[in-house]
Amino acid sequence: MRFKQDFFEQLTGFYSQVAPLGLSNPHWLAWSHDAASLVGLSTPSESLLQGFAGNQQIEGAAYYAQVYSGHQFGGYTPRLGDGRSIILGEALGPQGAWDVALKGAGPTPYSRQGDGRAVMRSAVREFLVSEALHHLGVPTTRALAVIGSDMPVWRESQETAATTVRLARSHIRFGHFEYFSYSEQGSKTKLKQLLDFTITQHYPQFSCDSGGYIAWFRQVVTDTAELIALWQAIGFAHGVMNTDNMSILGESFDFGPFAFLDTFKEDFVCNHSDTTGRYAFNQQPGIGLWNLQQLAQALAPVIESDDLIDALELYQPALVRAYLEKMGDKLGLPERPLEQVGASDLQLVGGFTQLLEKSQLDYTNGWRKLGALDPSSEHCSLRNDFIDVVGFDHWYQAYRARLGPVEDVESWQKLRDLANPKYILRNYLAQEAIVAVEEGDLQPLQDLFQVLQKPFDEQVDKNHYAKRPPKWGQGLIMSCSS
Numbered sequence: 103m104r105f106k107q108d109f110f111e112q113l114t115g116f117y118s119q120v121a122p123l124g125l126s127n128p129h130w131l132a133w134s135h136d137a138a139s140l141v142g143l144s145t146p147s148e149s150l151l152q153g154f155a156g157n158q159q160i161e162g163a164a165y166y167a168q169v170y171s172g173h174q175f176g177g178y179t180p181r182l183g184d185g186r187s188i189i190l191g192e193a194l195g196p197q198g199a200w201d202v203a204l205k206g207a208g209p210t211p212y213s214r215q216g217d218g219r220a221v222m223r224s225a226v227r228e229f230l231v232s233e234a235l236h237h238l239g240v241p242t243t244r245a246l247a248v249i250g251s252d253m254p255v256w257r258e259s260q261e262t263a264a265t266t267v268r269l270a271r272s273h274i275r276f277g278h279f280e281y282f283s284y285s286e287q288g289s290k291t292k293l294k295q296l297l298d299f300t301i302t303q304h305y306p307q308f309s310c311d312s313g314g315y316i317a318w319f320r321q322v323v324t325d326t327a328e329l330i331a332l333w334q335a336i337g338f339a340h341g342v343m344n345t346d347n348m349s350i351l352g353e354s355f356d357f358g359p360f361a362f363l364d365t366f367k368e369d370f371v372c373n374h375s376d377t378t379g380r381y382a383f384n385q386q387p388g389i390g391l392w393n394l395q396q397l398a399q400a401l402a403p404v405i406e407s408d409d410l411i412d413a414l415e416l417y418q419p420a421l422v423r424a425y426l427e428k429m430g431d432k433l434g435l436p437e438r439p440l441e442q443v444g445a446s447d448l449q450l451v452g453g454f455t456q457l458l459e460k461s462q463l464d465y466t467n468g469w470r471k472l473g474a475l476d477p478s479s480e481h482c483s484l485r486n487d488f489i490d491v492v493g494f495d496h497w498y499q500a501y502r503a504r505l506g507p508v509e510d511v512e513s514w515q516k517l518r519d520l521a522n523p524k525y526i527l528r529n530y531l532a533q534e535a536i537v538a539v540e541e542g543d544l545q546p547l548q549d550l551f552q553v554l555q556k557p558f559d560e561q562v563d564k565n566h567y568a569k570r571p572p573k574w575g576q577g578l579i580m581s582c583s584s
């Protein structure tokens with residue numbers, strides 16, 4: 103790997119240098135060839151293993167933990183920072199540079215009471231979901247590998263430590279801006295420095311002046327809206343949308359108790375600690391805006407408030423536009439100007455998801471089946487899946503009216519398969535793979551990973567990966583202690 107160290111060299115005072123503690127008896131648990139190629143790597147090697155485990159220095163790496171703060175469950179925590187993640191620098195790849203971070207590499211000055219470690223199950227989950235989301239077409243941080251070890255770590259019981267090697271185009275979070283806005287006692291210097299760095303590195307189309315700043319913020323607002331629209335379309339619940347978990351680049355970031363919806367439930371909560379449902383599935387769009395409002399407040403010392411407020415107005419329309427575009431693809435609707443069909447298309451989408459919810463049907467499979475039907479036929483085979491058959495008939499009538507004539511049904515169905523994935527990372531599948539890893543068998547993890555890399559394809563002999571959870575896995579919520 104070849105590194106540049108722009109963050110490290112240009113933003114002194116925004117991080118602490120820290121050495122990883124190392125892992126005993128490290129071994130590869132997972133490796134993503136696709137992610138590895140982004141930083142010019144092809145195959146795993148012993149020296150990479152020892153390097154990523156923190157047992158050996160990696161040439162050119164700087165080893166630092168960034169400082170940031172953030173709103174957690176609505177309350178402001180003035181100082182967070184990378185408590186268990188050490189960044190090596192920006193690795194140069196064929197399509198640009200990627201931050202490489204060792205998540206779970208040991209304590210840092212920001213660890214507070216934590217041990218700086220990640221347990222195997224959470225490292226494997228982060229690996230799988232990062233790569234799964236990427237292959238579903240959702241912007242996300244990537245995962246290059248997971249290193250396991252025999253090092254004991256205590257959570258609710260004894261587990262083993264592991265490290266996820268994370269790639270991110272940037273690790274800058276909303277919380278970085280909050281930290282440098284609120285902790286510098288009125289000095290705008292660092293906030294401006296961070297803003298200029300972000301723009302120069304990641305938004306070269308904008309200038310580092312007042313016009314460029316507001317153009318940049320407008321872009322952040324729409325990028326965030328579009329990301330959340332994709333989550334809603336694909337049925338992904340993040341679970342902990344704190345502002346320190348929001349990437350400034352609008353990528354999915356920091357995976358804890360996340361879940362893809364199985365049985366559709368609009369207000370599904372995937373996080374045990376979220377007792378009020380703040381981060382419920384149907385709250386995500388509103389929370390995205392709330393988080394942007396916090397970011398705007400942090401930026402107020404350097405961008406005019408009126409401009410920030412105007413930019414926030416872009417959020418709702420951008421989200422609706424992106425959501426309707428995605429759902430229109432799922433439904434196969436012919437394109438029409440949004441002003442004409444926006445409201446009725448939203449009703450059509452809502453009508454279908456309500457039917458799914460009433461009949462407790464699976465979100466992903468429900469859409470996949472819809473895309474496989476013959477819309478030229480008045481009789482829909484799908485109707486028997488629904489309890490509310492009359493409701494379904496009404497909906498189907500409205501759907502066909504909006505669709506209009508479909509000439510080539512086969513091509514129409516093929517296009518639907520590209521919009522309605524067959525394979526998602528169901529919690530029970532992740533759990534089965536994790537249990538196998540605990541028992542020393544890596545095959546189920548590798549097989550699952552293989553399937554998730556082609557989520558839209560019909561894969562021979564892989565139908566069981568598309569099945570709804572067995573009883574033990576229904577509504578499975580993962581532990582938050584990671």
Ligand SMILES: Nc1ncnc2c1ncn2[C@@H]1O[C@H](COP(=O)(O)OP(=O)(O)OP(=O)(O)O)[C@@H](O)[C@H]1O
Nearest residue numbers: 182183184185186187213216217218219356357358
């Ligand atoms: N075991 C741990 N030891 C030290 N710090 C921790 C530990 N677990 C979480 N933290 C810190 O607590 C804060 C909130 O944790 P959160 O789970 O949101 O992040 P994370 O998953 O650890 O890291 P990231 O946001 O980089 O993916 C972060 O500052 C994080 O570094």
